[in-house]
Amino acid sequence: MEELIEKAKKGEKDAFTELILKNEMKLYKIAKARLKNEFDVQDAVQETMLLLFKKLPSLKDNTKFELWLYKILINQCNKKYRKNKISFVSLETIENQKAYNEQTKWEDKLDYEKILEMFSGQDKIILLLYYSNGYTTKQISEILGKNENTIKTKLRRMKEKIKTNWKKGE
Numbered sequence: 001m002e003e004l005i006e007k008a009k010k011g012e013k014d015a016f017t018e019l020i021l022k023n024e025m026k027l028y029k030i031a032k033a034r035l036k037n038e039f040d041v042q043d044a045v046q047e048t049m050l051l052l053f054k055k056l057p058s059l060k061d062n063t064k065f066e067l068w069l070y071k072i073l074i075n076q077c078n079k080k081y082r083k084n085k086i087s088f089v090s091l092e093t094i095e096n097q098k099a100y101n102e103q104t105k106w107e108d109k110l111d112y113e114k115i116l117e118m119f120s121g122q123d124k125i126i127l128l129l130y131y132s133n134g135y136t137t138k139q140i141s142e143i144l145g146k147n148e149n150t151i152k153t154k155l156r157r158m159k160e161k162i163k164t165n166w167k168k169g170e
Contacts, residue, residue: 001062001065002063002065004018004019005019005056005065006062008056009056009057009059016053016056020049020052023066024045026133027048027069027070027073028041028045029128030070030073030074030129031045031073031076031077033124033128034074034077034078034081034121034124035077035080035081040080044073044076044077047076048069048072048076052072055072067139067142067143070129070143071143071144074125074143074144115127116128118158118161118162119158122144123154123158125144126154126158129143130155137151137152137155
């Protein structure tokens with residue numbers, strides 16, 4: 001990936017296109033968790049890609065590419081949200097987010113979409129970044145510009161809420 005980023009930094013169009021294609025679905029899912037209107041989601045992703053094209057040469061550490069990219073996207077989503085005062089999307093519209101039904105842990109037996117319905121806004125984004133994309137709390141704190149302890153606390157509280165609701169439904 002770092003070699004691809006380096007080529008894109010040097011202006012190779014094919015490398016830049018490949019970077020976009022590798023990250024497009026993740027960008028879409030994160031934007032969809034924040035914005036309700038499909039047009040705004042697509043617009044935020046496109047604006048992120050344009051900013052990526054303009055600012056990619058200024059990226060100093062290629063290993064932090066995805067964190068940097070998601071931070072740009074979240075800033076674009078926040079701008080759209082504030083500008084249009086858009087309400088949060090329901091979880092039913094987030095596609096392909098299913099629990100790992102064959103696992104034995106209680107967290108893994110739950111339907112991912114139903115879990116996300118319990119939360120809104122930034123909490124959804126934290127869950128997506130943590131569980132779907134495998135980011136650490138430190139990485140999420142960098143992306144969202146929040147204190148790492150705040151992210152840990154939010155995750156702990158969300159897990160408690162999920163576990164409580166799951167036990168009620170047993």
